[in-house]
Amino acid sequence: MLLEMKENDLIVSKTDTKSRLTYVNEIFMTMAEYTEEELLGKPHNIVRHPDMPKSIFKLLWDKIQSKEEIFAYVINKTKNGNEYWVLANVTASVDANGNIIGYYSVRRKPTDSALSVIKPLYQEMIQAERSGGIEAGTKILTDLLHKEGVSYDEYIIAL
Ligand SMILES: Cc1cc2nc3c(=O)[nH]c(=O)nc-3n(C[C@H](O)[C@H](O)[C@H](O)COP(=O)(O)O)c2cc1C
Numbered sequence: 001m002l003l004e005m006k007e008n009d010l011i012v013s014k015t016d017t018k019s020r021l022t023y024v025n026e027i028f029m030t031m032a033e034y035t036e037e038e039l040l041g042k043p044h045n046i047v048r049h050p051d052m053p054k055s056i057f058k059l060l061w062d063k064i065q066s067k068e069e070i071f072a073y074v075i076n077k078t079k080n081g082n083e084y085w086v087l088a089n090v091t092a093s094v095d096a097n098g099n100i101i102g103y104y105s106v107r108r109k110p111t112d113s114a115l116s117v118i119k120p121l122y123q124e125m126i127q128a129e130r131s132g133g134i135e136a137g138t139k140i141l142t143d144l145l146h147k148e149g150v151s152y153d154e155y156i157i158a159l
Helices: 026-032 054-065 112-148 152-158
Strands: 011-015 021-024 070-077 083-094 100-108
Touching: 011 026, 021 026, 054 070, 054 083, 054 112, 070 112, 070 152, 112 152
Parallel strands: none
Antiparallel strands: 011 021, 011 100, 070 083, 083 100
């Protein structure tokens, strides 16, 4: 079943450097249908959904490991097999010396119009990944950005 975030809700999580959950807010637990105990210490891919292209997660990790923020549309899977879409912002947390000490993500409800663009794009990327791997999935995205003449950030923010 497709679950929807409420208009003003924010889903928040923090992880250690290995993407193990160190903090989840109440709304995270409600949406993901897990208890705090079931989540803390687990890898963040506990909510991974098969409709997410691998190449989007590669882009996410490339960016956050270089201390750049990323905005990405993500579909997540709940404990009971339900699903929900978010627009996520993910960043690295750094100490005074600039070392990455963990990661942080805040998510809001995506608009229907953005999802009507993202869903077919992700399907196309997944399809490409089946035969050509992450490289082929990434190519679908970079070709699109090239055609539109925009960066990834510009494209996502304009949706
Ligand atoms: C702070 C943070 C938040 C993340 N949020 C999600 C998320 O909501 N859903 C998700 O599937 N992956 C999220 N990820 C990415 C996962 O760590 C993982 O890369 C992804 O689920 C793909 O799983 P896999 O690498 O095992 O294929 C997040 C990572 C970090 C560091």
